[in-house]
Amino acid sequence: MFAEKIDVVVDATELQPSPSQIQSRFETLRDLDDEQMATLNKKLLRKIDWRLMPTITIMFLMNYLDRINVSNARIAGLQDDLNMSDAVWSTGISAFYIGYLIGQLPGNLWLARVRPSLLLPGMMIGWSICTICMPAVTSGVGFCMVRFVTGLCEAPFFPGITLMTSSWYMKEENPMRMAIWHAGNTISNIISGFLAAGILHNMGGMAGLYSWQWFFIIEGAVSILVGVVAFFLLPDWPENTRWLSDEEREIARYRVLVSNGGKEEQVGGTWDGLKDAIKDPFTWMFCGMHFSLINAQSFKDFFPSIIKTFGFSELNTYLVQAPPYAIAYITACLCAYSSGRFRESCYHIILPIVASAVGISLMISTPNIGARYFGSVLLVSGTYNGLNLQLSWETTLVPAPRSKKAALIAIANCVSQCSHWFSPYFFPTKHEPFYRLGGGLILFGCLCTALLCWAVKWWAKRLNKKLDEAEGYSEHSGVERGWRYAY
Template identity: 30%
Template sequence: MDQVELRRLERLAVRRLDFTILPMMTMFYLLSFLDRSNIGNARIAGLQKDLGMTDKQYQICVTILYVPYICAEIPANLLLRKIGPRLLMPSLLTLWGFMVVLQGLVKSYPGLATVRAFLGLVEGPILPGIVLYLSSFYRKSELAFRVAVFISASSVRPSCSFCLLAAAIVNMDGIGGRPGWAWIFILERIFSCLMGILGFFLVPSTPQELRFLTSDQRELLIRRLARDKPSSNTTLDHFSFKEVLRSVKSPHVCLAFVIFYMTGTLLYGQALFLPSIVNGLGFSSNKTQLLSVGPYAAGFVVTLAGAFFSDRMQSRAIPTAAILCLAVAGLAIYLSTEGKFTRYGSLFLTVPGVYASIPCISAWMSNNSEPHYRRATSIALGFVATNAGGITSTWLFPTNEAPNYTKTTILNLTFAVLIIIGAGINALLLSHMNKQKIQRRDEILAPYNIDSDDSKGSEAVRAWMELGDRHPDFKYTL
């Protein structure tokens, strides 16, 4: 078989992969994001008033979700391979659907806070789990766009929430003795439970389990993954706390951790409070729901385009910095003007500038950590930082500072600039590490006694497993 035909068959296998596992992962993340952030829509519809909560109590209910959420991320990512994605991920989706139904039945502040805490526990593993899961099916140069596909699902959240919210307010307020905001949670989450049950039958754990591919296509995917990640083509990859510590001690992981934290502060500030920001500009409640759609639609387009070029350029730092420039411009406009229409227009820069950076940063963390358990730890650490930023964001938009949010906008603008600088520093660090590995190749490989005529021997495999991304032949993605 010639190379042209081989590439054609490879593209066909990848497309089938895109149409089998990617839609399910997209739906999982969309439902997860809806569950976390639709409390902002429910607040406008009367949740805070009906439960008699103060602003501080509302912020606690938003914040409390992230504590167990963060605690669950690293253990779940380390257990994903052991339990199997086919069992773990649909189970979590079904459980959180049940939790959100309970969220619509609460009648007090303590009840809401309790349900939100349990919701965080079962939702925490989803986002890092999906990124880790997809990294086991796609090459490093293909990952950002695939992450963008499911991340961009969150950009259609306002339109979905608006339709459900409008129906609840107009047609269902008072039905079953429940207010309209309660039906937002109840109706959306019944769908989550159904999707969770369906996932048990449709989510494969490994490329070998893909049902919609021929045996030749599965073998082709396995071979291309082995070329892209040599450490994945072995049975020697077992869990070890050493791999966890090696991830934590990696300088590029530590720097990315800080970038993830600042990005999470920006991301969740927009996700949780965009309806409140728009509403504070002077628009009515119904118009707020509709006007919240526009910035997310722009975010959808920019997210896919940014990730596409990131994969095509095989670069993460440049697209990340370019995208964050949109957020800098949007935040600067919001800070320097007072007209409500100008400020609303600035959101068409801020929201895409925040959302579109997530796939590039997520793929960057995954690309530069090997083998599996080191990668699992690094990805989870990134999202631990992201959700720590989510905790920070819940305290940045008090209603008494609307609509200016001057201090918050200055902080967000500072974070956006620092992310751009951090991306540049990380790229320079990784470039330096690549050069050092080449210069010290013989020294690094000396303990393994690798026969130059047998690059696939046992010692070569052991070198890949122990060194992982520190192997001289592993090239860090810039």
Template identity: 30%
Template sequence: MDVERITSDTKSDTKVAHVEDEAWVDPQAERRLLWKMDMHLVPILWVMWTFSNLDRSNIGNAYAGGMKESLNMSSTDYSVALLVFFIGYVVFEIPSNMILVHLRPSIYLPAIMFWWGGVAIALAACKNTPALAGVRVILGLAESGFAPGVLYLLSTWYKKKELARRYTLFWLGTPVSGMVGGILAGAIIERMDGISGLHGWQWLFVIEGIATCVIAVAAVFILPDYPTTTRWLSEEEKELIVRRLSTENLNTTGEHLGHMESLRLAFQDWRTYLFLFLYAMATGAMTITYFIPTLVKGLGYSGSQTQYMTAPIYAVGIVIVLIVCFTSDWLGERGFYVVAAGLIGATCFAVIMGVTNKVVQYVFLCFGLASIFSSVPTLLVWASNEVSHPREKRAIVQAAMNVAGNLASIYGAFLWPAADAPRYFTGWGCTLAFVFTMSVVAFTSRMLFKKHPYPTA
């Protein structure tokens, strides 16, 4: 079937031609449209995700900043508080994405953000470890739908080769929250301790939770829905988006599959299980982020200096993730980057286990954590590229990956007991095994995907 081919010269003259089986668009119009999409989608999603990570991971800063003593917590108590978050997270991830397919993202995503912001504030009121664990369960439930929901939303706007850059820029909120969170925690815990009868670590939860609620309200007025239902797009721009995505079988409105049919398609596909395993390895390794303040403290730092010295670790991660983000889009490659990240990470963690020089350990911790940071968003985009349609199936695969990853985080929370200090061989050894296994399986998966490409219809 012929489609209209539009070309434009520097004098803005328009020529119309007919090209068989090709949806060709004006490159200048496409660039303008992409910029417009980016400005409406990426910044607000990035801010929302940054606060999501602040509210789930500031428990590590609070633990190192006085909560341990206030609540008389043991290292096991802390691990349990981490674990129960992921139980709540796992329960609601897939149902949340199944609900999102039929609702407006501009309402649904800010609503769950406001929910978790309120729950984050409630953490400051916890007087004992059972209360802390109970509130963390609810926090996990509230946050569970956000990450898979965002990936699903972005995949309804962008082509495959464009998705990695946007999603990775969004996912940069993870290391940014770690870097900024450490600086904020150091300032809040040190300067606000005792104000209004609250400890510094309690103020940390209150301030960051209130900020989350404010951002959620603003997001209702900023975040768009789907391309075909967005008011700030002209009819020509909507048509252009549909034409762009139709060449890759990415539907902007949905195929209207039922829940059970979507589940069946997702879990009958062998690709799903490879991505579930890969993501479980990556996120199992990433549970180290909850122990960064503790590990840094073990390197000889103390007080607010412990919080501040976490920032450079995350700063290195930001730089590496940006490099991976842009080069993987430019090359149109995902699997190779996951393989390389796993091998680099395994090398870094092996060095940390083998040396006692604290400066060397700190440097290799920076690059080891960066390798994990770069692999997580790359895996999610890789899955979205490989399992590109139908829309409901893609949404379930993305949510299922997050479920598998958070299940891995459950046992990952127990890999760094205080009894293993200061060398933490169990934690380093398991993290090394996670990333090396991820690298091997990613290499195998890449070969299989080339041999058995995903059906185009």
């Protein structure tokens, strides 16, 4: 693993150090042989996997559950009980993403400079308190205000765990790890349906509360508990995690250096990182790709309402939401494994997104329930696969410094969230059962995603060609090829 060159070049004029040269920089590592390094690497990887992965997966599960809980609460009467029109409801959904957008960039730049083990759980407790406040809402205005503050509290979390994952794992490890915690997204949709079946279907009237009020209280309380536990389990950065030994901290930094082509993942100046990210063409390509993927996922806030049009009972509507997301999780892990093994991202995103386009085409074109449900499986699986691999790809192509990577992740996420300002208006109830206007938006997102994948691949190949020329490399030159951009 460690003798392998990693495909990232930051500056064509710099000589990239070999893994042995990187190893010599660390006092506790320089005298270790390959077998000892491999043993130490496995020990560190096991420790990080068992503390970081389960913690952020469960946190992301609760984060996404909090984001989508209003969808099932709507079926249980939230919109009617608060006398909200479709326009007010859509405004409340959009208000969440306005707060989310405002907090993205400053939150992630701040995270790059502080301890994630404090900031991320703190944010989680903040949005959980907002969730518990939701049952006190009595009007559409209150609904919009609570959702706005909830979005503001959640803003640093998703880009933050993306940044953390890319700062702990090597290039070949990154796609699978992101798929693991991104499973929190799909698992939350599965759990949400079962929770809705158990709480929304059975708890109405208890203690004088609506069932949707119990839904928010229970979810918020569990999220607070998870946030408190996360204070003690989450690592910080490779250089300052308290529960690692000096040797483990150094090999963690060594791994990052090898994965970054020898470039130190120092924090860097906040504004310098922001300026570097803005000037990098990859930033804007990934902004467009992320935006397109979120458009392709615009169904997610309305998925329970879409499934309801299939004609199932209320209880079955909650339950049949689970299989598409379960299948999406399995396919996401398989695609991530394949992407990491073959070091390929472009086609691993394009092929699933084509499947999503086929899926939504079925859903908006035929009244056959079986075909529409099969289409929902394709739709969910393809879009969630694409988003997971896009996150891994962007952090691989821009690995350092940390402030630039944090800025790129946040900018791309900010731009993508603008979709939520208008996409809720594409799914009014008067367009039931096919929601063809929303289906058109999803198809447009799928098409743009595929085109932008090609654009990133083309740009990476162009940069690699320039690096070949700078090094005097060709197939018959006898010159050893250095690090390259992966596509």
